[in-house]
Amino acid sequence: MSVWLVLAVNSVTFGGLLFLLSAGFSLVFGLMKIPNLTHGSFFMLGAYLATSLIAWGFDFWTAAVVGGLLVAVFGGIVERFILRRLAGAELAQVLVTLGLSFMVADVCLLVWTGDPIRIDTPAALRGATSLLGVGFPTYRLAVSLIAVVFAAGLWALLDRTRLGAMIRAGVDDADMARVTGIRVSRLFTIVFCLGAWLAGFAGVIGGPILSVYPGLDGEMLPLALVVVILGGSGSLLGSLVGSFVVGFLYNFGQAMFPELAYVVLFLPMLIVLVVRPQGLFGRPAA
């Protein structure tokens, strides 16, 4: 029984990580209609940058935030100078993000070499915490908590702030939003940077659990894809639900059907696509 409990906790943790990763992806896709195939690279890049920052003496949490910031800056440059040039040509944007992901992956390989790098769990969160008489790894609980906090924060941002209202308007109808005076181009850059920061930050705090290694980007990206397809693009609630569903599917699938792990993961997504193409919480087309 405790094996299932461990799996469950891992699933919740992984779901939390996925949420941080997919929330940005979902927002970017919902607002800018770009499936940002560089998103997995952001995750990996953030983690790699943090390993260097930590090696230079920064503490874990600073490295997480700063790593995210560096990725956000990179994302901003990409958006401002490449994606904006291709505004309106969504296919071209997809292909560019794909090309960039290859470039980033190789640069990471060059700089940090091919060996997996462990990020140590921050000292304060090592060990186990007892909850309801069962011991859970403290760090994993912390990650889940962080995800929830961010979920709440993002919700507040979208629902309560002016920026959030503009984002929601843009997701609904970018052209209309422009007409009402919203600086949609600047909004795009902000959202893209936000998404990149979240991905980079997620990469860092996922570090103690997943480590960093070449190919991490290729493993995380499809998961984000599945989350967004399952949950519906542009929907925060969809990302949240989708992340935990995927988290559970991925962990339990790997444990129970290691040979069919990917099938277990993608099959529900395909079913959703067939039955309800807009995702669980997306808006129906037109």
Next chain:
Amino acid sequence: MSALAVRDLDKSFGGLRVTAGVSLAVEPGERRLIIGPNGAGKTTLFNLITGELAPDRGAITLFDRDITRVPSRRRPHLGIARTYQIITLFPRDTLVRNVTLSLLGLSPLRWNPLARLDGQRALIGRAREVLARVALDHLADRPLGQTSYGERRRVEIAMALAQHPRVLLLDEPFAGLSIEERRDVLRLVTGIPRDVTIVMIEHDMDVALDFAERISVLHFGEVVVEGTRAEVVAHPRTREIYLGE
């Protein structure tokens, strides 16, 4: 038996009832004009008739055959053709190729992956004939992208005529045309033989009234006035909608 009839047709988008219980019947060979202010639901009505939109309620019959459930891609095969307000043709292709594509849509040849399309002389010959009917055969081999707007409007009509429709729906065929071009299109349209029933949406009164035998006035999704041209023009409600308010 009417050529085209709709009964209690209803369509809403969210909270907005765009088509509100519309019923009308067009007799074979008739020239019907549908007018109404912007937003009255005229194009939506056409979209419902061609099947691009599914009605929430109501029925559509074509020569007494119920086509309400027939998929939109089958309706051209049953004899309905339409033109569009916004020209959606194939700009990179020549005029004759555009019309050929229209002819091909009803032909089993369209599934053939082996024959040479350019070698289908009978088909292409028919396409040129249709272009001649709209006085564009001299431009048959010009790419559509290099023709004028007026010429494209006529190609739109050619595309529809090519399919030998029993019912032809014209959606604002005069929009954006010069006076001379309008005269040309009007001549074209009035020259269509009586075995084709024509329903036209138009905004421009001068030309359209010349064409119409019966008129239906749409307002907020409902038919508010219907009758012969004289009746409708004289009707106080018509004046109210167009001049008063």
Next chain:
Amino acid sequence: MKGIALGAALVALATLPLWVSGTFYVNIASQILFYAVFALGVNVLAGYAGLVSLGHAGLFGIAAYTGGKVLGAGYGHLTVAAAAIAVTLCASAVFAVLALRGTGLGFVMITVALGQIVWGVAYRWIGLTNGDNGVTISGRPAPFGLSLASPRAFYWATLLVFLLAVASMAVFVASPFGASVRGTRDQPRRMNALGYNVWMIRFLAFLLSGLWSGMAGLLFLYYNQFVSPQAVALTASAEALLMVISGGTATLLGPIAGAALVVVMKNVASAYIERWNFVLGAIFVVIVVFMPEGLVPGTVRLARWAGTAWRPPAGGSRGAPRLRRGAAERMGGVGGHVGAPHNNIEP
């Protein structure tokens, strides 16, 4: 004029092993040929149907793996080929039904997911695919007693398949069905209103695309005597797309030129540059941003522009960037939702 050029090219290709020295280059030529077949297959969808797939390496790989497994089970080469093609066609049908649930971007994303599933099976289902170790075969077919073991013989066999592919593509493009497919790319709503069954047209185009991708995959297997999950990865699909885009989607020559470019770069570059992925990505970015209509038309355009030197080009801007305008058309208007039902024609 065109006929002479074609004839000359044919002669050159047919006699290539005679005037190219060294098996290395003959092998490169073989690779170019079967990758060109793959690119032509991908282009049926990307160029002619307006449907960009980033999962076609999945179909390529399914053919290769099926071939490998059936051969390993002891069957003859004819059975192997038939099985590989049959399975690939079935897979194409499944891919098509699922991917066509989405329009534009939704289609792309679904094909990515499908390609990843195939990769996942290839990588994880070790019982079936031997995982990372891949499937190895020994021996090539010997049709009519002529062994294809030597690079030259294999080259000629590949050339035959290549010519068959090109011929069939040419016929398809000139056919009424080909015109239908292109029509659905340019004006799907209009095509529907003209009486065409847009979904079925796309579905059949997908099968045609799968057929040639599968043939290429089979040749890949015989060439390498080996197939691994690497052949099915996202990078493989991306390379295929790069071949199509770099060469230009509007012509038959485009994908062929693109395949030549990518294969040569990969083989030559990897001798000097370790970071092939970086180069691949950079080429993608450069081409998409600066030459969206493809290398072949794009170079022509740039050469023309350079030729007019310091005078601004007469006809105005940079021509019609096909990738952008086509993309904008293809992706539909505001709201290209993932998985928006295809047959939902907007009001």
